[in-house]
Amino acid sequence: xxxxxxxxxxxxxxxxxxxxxxxxxxxxxxxxxxxxxxxxxxxxxxxxxxxxxxxxxxxxxxxxxxxxxxxxxxxxxxxxxxxxxxxxxxxxxxxxxxxxxxxxxxxxxxxxxxxxxxxxxxxxxxxxxxxxxxxxxxxxxxxxxxxxxxxxxxxxxxxxxxxxxxxxxxxxxxxxxxxxxxxxxxxxxxxxxxxxxxxxxxxxxxxxxxxxxxxxxxxxxxxxxxxxxxxxxxxxxxxxxxxxxxxxxxxxxxxxxxxxxxxxxxxxxxxxxxxxxxxxxxxxxxxxxxxxxxxxxxxxxxxxxxxxxxxxxxxxxxxxxxxxxxxxxxxxxxxxxxxxxxxxxxxxxxxxxxxxxxxxxxxxxxxxxxxxxxxxxxxxxxxxxxxxxxxxxxxxxxxxxxxxxxxxxxxxxxxxxxxxxxxxxxxxxxxxxxxxxxxxxxxxxxxxxxxxxxxxxxxxxxxxxxxxxxx
Numbered sequence: 001x002x003x004x005x006x007x008x009x010x011x012x013x014x015x016x017x018x019x020x021x022x023x024x025x026x027x028x029x030x031x032x033x034x035x036x037x038x039x040x041x042x043x044x045x046x047x048x049x050x051x052x053x054x055x056x057x058x059x060x061x062x063x064x065x066x067x068x069x070x071x072x073x074x075x076x077x078x079x080x081x082x083x084x085x086x087x088x089x090x091x092x093x094x095x096x097x098x099x100x101x102x103x104x105x106x107x108x109x110x111x112x113x114x115x116x117x118x119x120x121x122x123x124x125x126x127x128x129x130x131x132x133x134x135x136x137x138x139x140x141x142x143x144x145x146x147x148x149x150x151x152x153x154x155x156x157x158x159x160x161x162x163x164x165x166x167x168x169x170x171x172x173x174x175x176x177x178x179x180x181x182x183x184x185x186x187x188x189x190x191x192x193x194x195x196x197x198x199x200x201x202x203x204x205x206x207x208x209x210x211x212x213x214x215x216x217x218x219x220x221x222x223x224x225x226x227x228x229x230x231x232x233x234x235x236x237x238x239x240x241x242x243x244x245x246x247x248x249x250x251x252x253x254x255x256x257x258x259x260x261x262x263x264x265x266x267x268x269x270x271x272x273x274x275x276x277x278x279x280x281x282x283x284x285x286x287x288x289x290x291x292x293x294x295x296x297x298x299x300x301x302x303x304x305x306x307x308x309x310x311x312x313x314x315x316x317x318x319x320x321x322x323x324x325x326x327x328x329x330x331x332x333x334x335x336x337x338x339x340x341x342x343x344x345x346x347x348x349x350x351x352x353x354x355x356x357x358x359x360x361x362x363x364x365x366x367x368x369x370x371x372x373x374x375x376x377x378x379x380x381x382x383x384x385x386x387x388x389x390x391x392x393x394x395x396x397x398x399x400x401x402x403x404x405x406x407x408x409x410x411x412x413x414x415x416x417x418x419x420x421x422x423x424x425x426x427x428x429x430x431x432x433x434x435x436x437x438x439x440x441x442x443x444x445x446x447x448x449x450x451x452x453x454x455x456x457x458x459x460x461x462x463x464x465x466x467x468x469x470x471x
Contacts, residue, residue: 089164261417346382393462398449
């Protein structure tokens with residue numbers, strides 16, 4: 001059952017899980033988008049700052065170009081040793097447009113290889129600054145700044161200055177790591193805060209659920225306690241519903257009792273009158289026989305009506321361990337001559353959500369039937385089983401008798417059906433069990449027993465003890 005619930009869609013989960021998942025997903029989404037935006041903005045700012053450094057070097061070179069010195073005497077020195085170190089990643093280049101490599105003036109770090117312009121630079125007007133990325137001769141990524149300078153009669157020159165793009169990448173990576181650590185801690189704080197808020201906000205619903213569970217288990221007959229204004233009307237309506245249900249059931253019990261008295265009394269009078277008068281023996285026996293049949297049928301239908309009323313009662317429960325112990329003692333005395341060994345396996349604290357009389361009638365009929373047919377052993381077991389997210393009881397009674405064929409198992413569930421007339425009984429026992437189980441929204445079935453005889457399985461609403469293992 002746990003595995004099945006694990007894969008339930010979110011809409012079937014509890015409110016707490018839905019709120020927690022939605023809060024965590026929305027917070028995570030917001031933090032991821034914020035991290036992406038901040039990283040993008042930081043990268044742009046880092047690139048602008050790096051371009052500003054490169055532009056300073058480019059302006060120095062442009063100043064040297066427009067100086068009145070002779071073009072051959074221009075020094076083009078920037079005073080930074082990184083431009084003199086071969087393949088350092090810091091390069092500059094000055095030359096006319098479309099100039100051949102030998103006519104270019106470059107930094108010593110370029111070791112004679114021309115510096116490529118920025119990717120997708122396009123055409124630009126005079127004095128416009130172009131920046132972008134390119135690659136050095138060792139395939140190292142570079143950040144480059146380029147501008148054109150008009151020096152009059154000497155023509156138009158292009159100045160390029162490049163620096164290693166690794167500095168930008170490393171700076172952005174450090175910022176991204178710091179940002180993810182900060183946002184991770186922030187997300188964890190938000191998650192803990194959201195879970196605490198959900199727990200605090202849903203505490204009244206948890207309290208209401210606990211109160212309803214106490215009513216269902218028979219530990220309480222109404223919802224008590226103070227609730228917020230949002231939930232207080234619901235608690236009041238549930239209490240009103242419980243009281244109304246109790247009143248309706250009480251009236252139904254009274255009417256069933258009145259009907260039973262109204263029917264049983266005339267039947268008793270008829271039987272007594274037949275015995276008091278000199279009626280022919282054959283007629284008297286026939287009347288007594290039919291009166292007994294009528295009494296059995298009246299009792300059957302009245303019991304079914306009473307059980308139908310009680311099956312909907314809230315707050316009624318029966319502890320089954322003492323009930324089973326009482327039934328075993330009773331049938332042990334009834335079938336003393338057969339010397340039947342009764343084996344009972346039931347966890348302490350199991351409860352049936354219904355009237356004790358109904359539980360004893362269902363299980364009593366099954367134990368009685370098993371005792372009639374058993375050779376010497378009757379095994380009774382009770383366990384908790386999850387069904388539709390609510391606990392049920394599974395009561396199994398099996399014997400070591402002759403058992404029943406599959407076709408006969410369905411036949412004996414009919415009212416008044418008896419496969420062996422030599423055994424005592426009216427044939428209503430298994431039918432009563434099936435009807436009562438259906439009234440409690442349970443199930444009843446017959447199958448082959450491990451002992452060799454018949455196994456009757458009764459599944460009805462119930463509650464498992466705290467900590468009991470459920471199947």
